[in-house]
Every structure is written in structure tokens, then in C-alpha cells.
Amino acid sequence: MTEHLREPGGCRRMTAMGELTDSGDAAAAIAAGAGVTDSAVAGPQPVDAPGHAVPSRESPPDPLADTVGEVRCEHPFMVAENVDVYYGDNHAIKDVTLEFGKNQVIALIGPSGCGKSTFLRCLNRMNDSVESARVTGRITLDGQDIYSKKLDPVILRARVGMVFQKPNPFPKSIYDNVAYGPRIHGLAADRADLDDIVHTSLERAGLLKEVRDRLDEPGTSLSGGQQQRLCIARTIAVDPEVILMDEPCSALDPNATARIEDLIDELSEKYAIVIVTHSMQQAARVSRRVAYFHLGRLIEVDETDRIFTNPRHKLTEDYVTGRIG
């Protein structure tokens, strides 16, 4: 009774509960996103224990079972094999195997605290700076083990760029923000070359038109959406091969979000992109494949259409239909 009062999405939930066979269609409708806001999809507040949300119609599949779906892909460029991550005693990522293809956008989704960001940060060794973090397993980039002692994380991060949740431009000019990466890596032969890199990167990030005349102004003077595109320009100025994006639109309004999503579409022609997102419409719009994480495990990976219309795993189904927040 009280639970009913608390749940704003209770209505939809009831439908989904009553007509489980139709849930796929419902999810597809949600994924199409027409007129449904983010919060409505994420709808229910985090449920105390996921077990309660699963109706006892049949014995639920073991949530710790192996990943269902297709972890492999054609032309894998980056491969994670049996990756485990520990933060001290906390086992944050459990035995995740996943391949990332060239020119492909893969979305990592899952409830808060499921480990998708942690996993993302393993791919460019950002967890190195967390002292208690320990990563086991094997992650290769183009066949090379990125956790090998011989590989300097500096080189790895030049090849695997990252865009963060909150726009974080340096408190420097727009120009210097974009030029920073090429400068520290010595990518530009001279000033003209550097100018060229900065302009091309801003152009590719769709920001050049807006900032052409004020490259000397601080990057922090831009709006939130512009700042995030500046961060993307900064990332692609180093010309990486993979771009990791950690909820890049969560701090942006719908217009800015739409622009970033268009940008991701364009960038996917050149880069492999891994994007963590809380918005299922966004995952549906921008990604080719979707990986669903739950409590540190990779539950299901598949083509985006299939995840949203016909998930194979009970937990995935619950999540994409809004039963697990």
C-alpha cells in the first residue's frame, strides 16, 4: 500500500507485471523516447533489494550466471578478458569479458553502483591513481596488454581518450585547452601545425563556429554543453583510437545532449567509442551494442535493438522496462 503511494511509475509497473509478454514492446516504446523524459524511464527509485522487484512467476535465473548474449564482436580492437577489480576488500567488478569493435559505439548501462564506470576507467588505467584499486585479468588494445609493465600509461591514454561526466575544461583559454594534449605529446611541428590541429579538433567537435572569434577566452566561460564539446575537442586533438565517455550528457540540457549525441554518431566513423549512460533512450539512439551491468557483473551484451526489444536475461528485462532503478 505504502509502496504503491511511493512509486510514481507504479502504473506502468503494474502493466508490465500483468502483461509480461508485452514488456518488450513497452520497452521499445520507451526506448523510442517520444515524449518520455529521462526520469520517467529511470522512474522507480532504487529498489532496496533487486530480488523484491522480480516477480515470483518462475524461479528467477541465477543473477551470478555467465554473461548472456554476444560478448565477442567482428574486428575486435580492444578486448577485456576475465577482468576483476577490487577496491580494498570490495570486489567491484567480477569476471567481465567484453570485446570492443572498431568504429562502433557500445553503451554500458546498469543501475547506479553496478560498476560500469569502474569498468570504463580500467580501459585507460584511470584506476591507477586510486591507491586501493587492484585490477586482475587481461585487457588488450590492438593485441597489446595495457596492464603490461612495459606500457607507460601515458602512451595508453594518448590512444584511449576519455570524456568525463562533468565538463572539466582547464582554467585556461579555449585554444590552450585543445592544444594541451598535442603540446605535451609533441604532436605539432610548429605553431601553424598546432593552430591547424586546434581548428580541426574544434571543427570536428562542432564547436568551431561558436568560438572561432574568442579562442583566447577562458574555456570555463562557455556554457555547459559547449564546455563538454570543448572537452571532446580536447580529447580528439590527441587523435586517440578509442574514446571513453562517462555519462557525458548527464549534466547537460536536452538541446546540448542532442548535439553531443549527433557528435558521437559522427565520431563513431573514426573511433571506437565506449559510453556509460543512465539514459536508456540515449543508449538506444547512439549505440550499436549495449552491455548491461548488475552488481559488478556483466549480465548481458547484445545488439542494441535486441537488448531493448527482446532481452534474454530477466535482470536486463527488469532494468530496461524500468523495474530496477
Place this chain on the structure above:
Amino acid sequence: MPSGPVKTNRQKVELSLARRRRKERLFRSLGIAATLVGVLFLAAFFWTLAAKGCSAFLQTFIALEVEFSEEALAPAGKLDLAHADFDGIVRAALREKFPNVRSRGDRRALYRLISVGAGYQLRDEIDNDSGLLGSRKLILVPAAANVDMVMKGNIERKLPPAQRPVSDKQLAWIDALVADGSLQTRFNKALFTNGDSREPELAGIRGALMGSFYMLLITIALSFPIGAAAAVYLEEFAAKSHWADLIEVNINNLAAVPSIVFGLLGLAIFINWMSIPRSAPLVGGLVLSLLTLPVIIIASRAAIKAVPLSIREAALALGASKMQVVFHHVLPLAMPGMLTGTIIGMSRALGETAPLLMIGMVAFIADVPTRFSDPATALPVQIYLWADSPERAFAERTSAAILVLLGFLLLMNLAAVIMRKKVERRW
């Protein structure tokens, strides 16, 4: 169900609102009262200092027609600065002004109207221009401190003669000098150009000022780089371990150690063991560096810690090395905070007296130091020494020295603000 008169939530909120407002009003008036008390104390402090110290910037001079007679200055036919009797010609000029003063005792009392510095002044005059020999010239010589005090009203004329340092006859001569316009008030240049002296009218703070300046130079040259480097290492590079914790606790404790202990340490290490000359600004600077280091390290660490993680991660994700992250991003952003800490440390060093007592900087030193190893004293020590002197004229000089010390402090803070504005980045 609760019984009794049932209050609605709205009524409860309104009741609590009145209580909250009362508390707010009380707190606000307490705050205003506290601020007022502080401002009042500050105003009283500045008022007394200014009222007492201002007169020290002016000094009474006596205009004397001095004859640079050859018999007094060049008894052997040639000008001999070492043996020339400059006091003699000053006295002769004074006798000329008061021809009626005949007895030995009266003449001695008359001579005491003039500062002993007058002879030195005449020597400098003729040293600069030897053509003066044999001629007469009207010269302003400093009056004795007691004359100055009478003119400034610091010595009460109405007191019985036994209770004031100026006799009735002397008062009469002073009045006569005032009447013929020979007593003049001028800016007290000696206060800023002279070192310390036993004669108040000749005492200046230049020696102490230079001593403090040299010491602070050493202190900032040592403690800022060392403190900044230590803070960067401890905050950014040192592995978290028990050792790091131990060091942190010790640094925090050092900041609270009484400063005289640092003076003892300096005495033991720098003077007794390393044999650096005592009373030298070099030793003082080293001791003050020890004193300010913990302050600078703590402030710098806080400033470095305040640099947001997102900026570090942004740089790391672009492939910057740890070193590049620190030098390109963390340090520039932490610099304003580090400078603030440094200035707090330096201000503390400037006002510190206790440790200097232990390393011999409390001595009477008349010469202005010109090197780091010259004996010197410091401004706060000079203030302490003057405050301890019995002469009336040192009282106003003490206040003046405090004003100069505060001015020095203000200048340093101003420099810090300007520097901080320069390195500050808009966020």
C-alpha cells in the same frame, strides 16, 4: 491517536518559526557586538599609536651661526678632522647667542640644549666642502631630546624644577630661542637614516629595518621553495604509509611549538655547531625559516588538496604524466593559496622577537648592517629595546617604530595581494 488539543502541522511550523527567528536575531546581534568590540579595540590601538608616534616624525632644530674658525679646526695650519674641535665651535656659536651667560655651570647647562650630534654634523659639512674653513654659515643642528620634548609639550613646564629634566634657566633660554625664531621644527630624517643611539634625537630605525629586511630575505628564499617542495611531495607523490602519517603529525605539531624553542635550536645548531656569527641576520633568517616552514607546508598542502580531482583527471586522461599534472595544473591553481600561506608565515616571522633573543639579536647595535653576516637587530627587538629605555623621547619613537613595522607589514601584504592577483586564474 494523540489526545488533547490537536495542532495542525502548520500551527507547529508557525510556533517553531517564532523560536527560530528569535534565535536568529540573538545570533545576529551577538555577531554585530563581537565585530564592534573588535573594531573598537583596533581603533583604540591605532589611535594611541598614531597620537603617540606622530610627533616622533618631527624634530626640533636650532639654527646657529657657526664660525668654522681656523684656530679650532686647523690648529696645525691644516684641516685635521680627527683632532678638530667641532664641539668647540658649536659651543662658541651658542655663547655668541647668549653673551650674558658667564658662569661655568650655566654654560654647561646651556651646552646641553644642543645634541651631541651637532659636532658630527659640522664635521660632515666641512668634510663635504672644505672651502667652509674660515667662513661663517647658518646651520640647523639638532636640539637635545629634552628641548624637543619641551617643544612637543611632553615635559610639563608647570612641574617643580626638581621633577623635570629641564631647569628654569634652560626653559628661559628655550623661550628666547623660540622668540628669535632660532628653534625650528623639521621632518625627523634621522629616524630613518640612523642606526640605534643612546641619544634619542639621534636614534633611528634604519639598522633594525635593514636587519629585518635581510632576515626576511633569507627566510623567504629558504622557506618558500623548501615548504612548497615538501608540500607537493607529501601531497602528490608520497605513498600513504605510517611514515607519511608520522611526518604529517610532526609538521602539525611543529607549527604549534613556542618560537623561543626554535631560537634555542638555532643557538645550538647554527651558532654553536655551525659557527655562524651570532647576532647576524643570516642566523636570524635561518631560525625564522624553521619557524615558518610548518606554516607554509600546512597552507600549501591545503591549497594543493583543494585543486579539484576533475582537473587532475582531465590532464591524466589526456596522457599527462604525474609530473606534468602537478606542474601544469595543480601548482598554478594552488599558487594563490600557497602564497597566502607564505605571507602569513612571513608576517609571523617579521613580528617574532622571542627566538631572536636567543641568538644575540637583542644587543645594542648602532651600525646599520650592510651584509648578511653583520651584527644586526630586528624591528620588533628595536621596539622592545626602546620601550625599555628611560628617556621620555624614546616613548614616542617606540610608537613610531611600531607604526613603521605595521607599514612594513602592510606593504608585504599588499605585495602578496598583487602577486596573488597575478597568478590567480579565473575559474
